[in-house]
Amino acid sequence: MLSVNNLVTSYGLIKALKGVSLEAKKGAVTCILGPNGAGKTTLMFTLAGILAPDTGTVSLLDQNLMGLGAPKILRKGLALVPENRLVFADLTVSENLLAGAFSQSRAMSAQVSDDIDKMYDRFPILKARHDQPAGNLSGGEQQMLALARALMSRPSILLMDEPSVGLSPLIVDEIFAIVKQLNDDGMSILLVEQNATKALQVADYFYLLDQGKVTFSGTPDQLKDDDIIKRAYLGGG
Amino acid sequence: MDMLQTSIDGLMMGSTYALLGLSFALVFGVMRRINLAFGACLLFGASLAIYLEPILGWGVWGLFLVTIVGAALASSYVERLCFAPHGKRQGDVTAMVASFAVWMQLDEISSQLLPQRTHAFQGIEVPNFWWGELFVRGDQLLHFAIALVSILLLYLLLYKTRFGLLVRATADSSETAHLLGAPVPWLGFTIFLVAGILGGLAAFMILSADGYVTPLFGLWSTFKGLVAMIIGGVGSLVGAVLGGLILGLVETHAGAALGAEFRDMVTFGMVFLVLIIRPGGLMGVKIYRTDNLAQERV
Numbered sequence: 096m097l098s099v100n101n102l103v104t105s106y107g108l109i110k111a112l113k114g115v116s117l118e119a120k121k122g123a124v125t126c127i128l129g130p131n132g133a134g135k136t137t138l139m140f141t142l143a144g145i146l147a148p149d150t151g152t153v154s155l156l157d158q159n160l161m162g163l164g165a166p167k168i169l170r171k172g173l174a175l176v177p178e179n180r181l182v183f184a185d186l187t188v189s190e191n192l193l194a195g196a197f198s199q200s201r202a203m204s205a206q207v208s209d210d211i212d213k214m215y216d217r218f219p220i221l222k223a224r225h226d227q228p229a230g231n232l233s234g235g236e237q238q239m240l241a242l243a244r245a246l247m248s249r250p251s252i253l254l255m256d257e258p259s260v261g262l263s264p265l266i267v268d269e270i271f272a273i274v275k276q277l278n279d280d281g282m283s284i285l286l287v288e289q290n291a292t293k294a295l296q297v298a299d300y301f302y303l304l305d306q307g308k309v310t311f312s313g314t315p316d317q318l319k320d321d322d323i324i325k326r327a328y329l330g331g332g
Numbered sequence: 333m334d335m336l337q338t339s340i341d342g343l344m345m346g347s348t349y350a351l352l353g354l355s356f357a358l359v360f361g362v363m364r365r366i367n368l369a370f371g372a373c374l375l376f377g378a379s380l381a382i383y384l385e386p387i388l389g390w391g392v393w394g395l396f397l398v399t400i401v402g403a404a405l406a407s408s409y410v411e412r413l414c415f416a417p418h419g420k421r422q423g424d425v426t427a428m429v430a431s432f433a434v435w436m437q438l439d440e441i442s443s444q445l446l447p448q449r450t451h452a453f454q455g456i457e458v459p460n461f462w463w464g465e466l467f468v469r470g471d472q473l474l475h476f477a478i479a480l481v482s483i484l485l486l487y488l489l490l491y492k493t494r495f496g497l498l499v500r501a502t503a504d505s506s507e508t509a510h511l512l513g514a515p516v517p518w519l520g521f522t523i524f525l526v527a528g529i530l531g532g533l534a535a536f537m538i539l540s541a542d543g544y545v546t547p548l549f550g551l552w553s554t555f556k557g558l559v560a561m562i563i564g565g566v567g568s569l570v571g572a573v574l575g576g577l578i579l580g581l582v583e584t585h586a587g588a589a590l591g592a593e594f595r596d597m598v599t600f601g602m603v604f605l606v607l608i609i610r611p612g613g614l615m616g617v618k619i620y621r622t623d624n625l626a627q628e629r630v
Contacts, residue, residue, distance in 0.1 A: 145511060166513035175511060183504040186497075193494075194501045198513030248513070 096121040096283055097142075097173070097252050102151035104134075104141045111137040113307040114151070119252060124274065124284045126298035128291050128324075134307040135287045136178055139256045142285075143175040144168040156251060169198045174250035178257045178287075180241040184230030188221050191229050191240055195247030207247070214243040217273075235266035242273065252283040259290045271297055295319070337466055338588045339581060344472040346580020347479035348537045350573040352553060353560025354483060355531035357572035359407075360561060362490075362503045363523050366428040369410045371554030372438035373528060374535040377403030378545050379442035381536075382451045392454045395540070400532035407528025410434050411521050435550070443547045455540030475537040482530060483573055489526075490569070499523060531557075559599060563606050565613025574614060578602075 097119040104112040111134045119125040129135050140146040142153060144165040153160040160168050183191050192214055196207045215222035218239045224232060229240055238258055245253060258274070259267040267290070275297050278284055288294040294301075301318045303311035311324060318324055359367045381398035388394045414430035458470030490496035502509040502519050510516045535553060539545045560579050564571025579599065586598035610616060 143511060145507070165511050166515070169511075169513045177508065177511065181505060181508045183501050183508065185504050186500060190497060190500075193497055194509070194512055194514075197498065197501075197509070244512070 097155050097285060098153075099142070100152045102138070102141060102153065103149045104137055104146055105149055106137075110149075111307055112141065112148070115304070115307070115309055117302050117309060117312070119283060119285045120300070121283050122278075122281060123299040124278050124286060124297050125300050125302070126286045126288055126294045127302045127304050128288060128294065129304035130289070132306075133304045135304055136256055137307075138304065139175055139177075139254055139287060142168075142254060143173065166198060169248050169250075172249075172251035173254065174245040174248045174252075175254040176238075176241050176245045176256065176258065178260060180234075180237040182229040182232070182237050182240050182244070185228055187226050188229055188232070188240060189225040191244050192221075192247055195244035198248045210247055210249070214246065218243055233266075234262050235269060238262065238266075238270055239273070242270075246277075250282075252285060253277070254285045254287075256287045257289065258286070259288065259293060267293060291318075291324075334588070338584050340466060340468070341472075342581035342584030343577060344469070344476045344580070345541070345584060346577035347476045348534050348541070348576075349556055349560050349579045350576025351479045351482055351530055352534035352538065352557045353564065353572035353576040353579075354486065354569060355527045355534060356557035356561045357564070357566070357569055358523055358527040358530070360558075361567040361569070361572070362499065363520055364424075364503065365415050365520075365524075366424060367410060367415070367431050367524075368428060368554075369414070369431045369435040369438060370407065370527070370531065371552070371557065372435045372442070372550040373406035373410060374403050374531045374553050375442045375545075375547065375550030376406040376438045377401070377528075377532045378453070378535050378539055378549060379445035379547070382453070382545060383445040392456055392540075395454055396456070396536055399536040399539075400529055403532030403535060404525055404528035406438060407524045407531070408521060411524035415520060415524070416517060439547065439550055442550065446545070446547055450544055450546050453539040453543060453545045455543065469541075472541060475541065478533065478537065482533060486526075486530065487569070495522075559603055562603055562613055565616035568613065568615040571613055571615030578614075 099115060099117050102112050102115045103110060115134070115138060117125070127135055127138065137146065141148050144160070144163055144167070148161070151161070155171055155173055158171050160171060160173065163171070183194060186194065189211065192211050193207065196210065199207060215225070220236055221240060221243060224236070229237065232240060242258070255274070258270050262270065271293050274284060274286065278297065286294065286298060295315050295318070298315065301311070301313060301315065302309050303324060311321065356370060359365050359370055377399040380402035381395045384398050385394055388398070390397070410431055414434055415427045455471050456474060458474050460470045461468055490499060498509070498514050499519055501512070502514055502516055506516050535549070538553070539549065556579065560575040561572050562575070563578055564573070564575025582602055583595050583599055587595045590598065606613065
């Protein structure tokens with residue numbers, strides 16, 4: 096579905112991605128593991144069109160995404176839930192959701208309010224807090240809002256950049272349950288995580304990114320059998 | 333009765349300050365752009381109006397129109413030249429320094445357009461009247477009404493339309509708004525244009541109430557606009573309106589009680605107090621908060 100080929104992105108002279116290739120299959124949860132500084136967020140930002148790659152190709156459902164800006168990529172069906180959530184703190188919860196539909200044309204406004212109702216059904220806490228500024232929500236609630244906001248653009252694939260970061264274990268469980276639920280409902284997801292134990296519960300396929308390169312790819316079972324990864328990411332020997 | 337009369341005068345003057353403060357708040361508070369040239373844009377509009385008046389021969393309506401259009405054009409020019417090319421990555425300081433240069437440029441052009449330094453500035457003629465024992469200046473009552481309607485329209489634009497949502501989301505975090513598909517560069521331009529129109533309107537009303545314009549008006553309007561915004565609280569539009577009204581009331585009362593020479597002293601004393609007691613302003617909101625994380629990454 097989403098296929099990335101030999102992607103190179105640099106900040107000035109420093110190459111953050113040194114030729115990354117990967118594939119995210121339709122209806123699957125694909126997970127990218129990697130330590131800090133591996134280039135995970137750079138990869139997400141490049142796929143979402145915030146950063147421009149030097150070389151490589153990206154295509155989604157056989158549409159080329161290379162060279163397009165963030166708004167166009169979103170319209171082609173790729174939505175990113177950024178790390179640290181980045182909700183609009185001064186806007187209310189319902190305004191944040193409306194903002195998620197920026198990419199939709201004005202004519203669809205009836206559809207947009209239908210979509211908001213669907214989000215409220217999926218995330219009842221957002222309905223209860225719909226007229227509060229998003230800055231007043233807890234971290235877990237903000238993560239749900241960021242997720243719901245991304246879904247408002249009706250994406251065909253959802254990118255999530257470290258949804259567990261800065262959240263308590265109980266809330267992390269809740270977030271991953273939602274990811275699982277979304278995937279069961281048919282959403283394709285590309286997930287970036289450092290929490291490999293959690294990711295193993297939901298992901299169908301893994302890539303390991305280290306210093307801008309893919310150093311491993313395989314199924315959860317292959318991942319669990321790899322000694323080095325086991326030591327570095329799953330704890331214990 | 334004198335107190336009441338002074339309060340009415342102050343409120344009328346304050347309403348034009350409120351509009352001026354609002355135009356500053358759009359640029360400084362909503363778009364978070366340190367645009368040093370904004371007052372100079374208003375001066376440019378007024379100077380162009382004076383310069384073109386004998387050529388066009390449209391009288392006071394020509395002054396009205398050209399002041400607003402001139403200020404709006406200058407404001408968009410500053411956005412294109414200073415702020416559009418310097419995004420967050422180059423840093424806000426580069427854009428601010430660029431706007432300082434354009435301030436000098438616009439000031440110089442305005443001085444050339446106003447060779448006599450002090451020029452009469454005509455106002456819209458409205459008969460004055462007595463309301464009981466209270467004297468009401470007709471033109472100021474008209475200004476009050478215009479300011480009120482403009483403030484209401486701006487509120488509806490920002491809080492009741494999709495465009496307003498785009499603007500507020502962009503002001504909150506331009507990176508995230510861009511990620512969600514908002515046309516960020518185009519929005520910045522539009523807000524500078526709207527701020528120029530509102531500022532030009534305020535400039536026309538203030539100048540025609542005073543009856544003259546000098547090349548110092550740019551600096552003067554920067555002071556008044558910033559003071560209204562600081563008293564109200566940077567980032568709050570309601571605060572800017574409130575700050576403008578308070579500024580008008582305090583100035584008029586200080587002028588009536590202590591004499592005109594103490595007016596500015598009292599005003600700046602008040603700013604001093606506000607900054608000590610409530611540094612965020614009366615309706616102070618926290619700003620420069622949410623986008624830091626995004627900025628580190630992008």
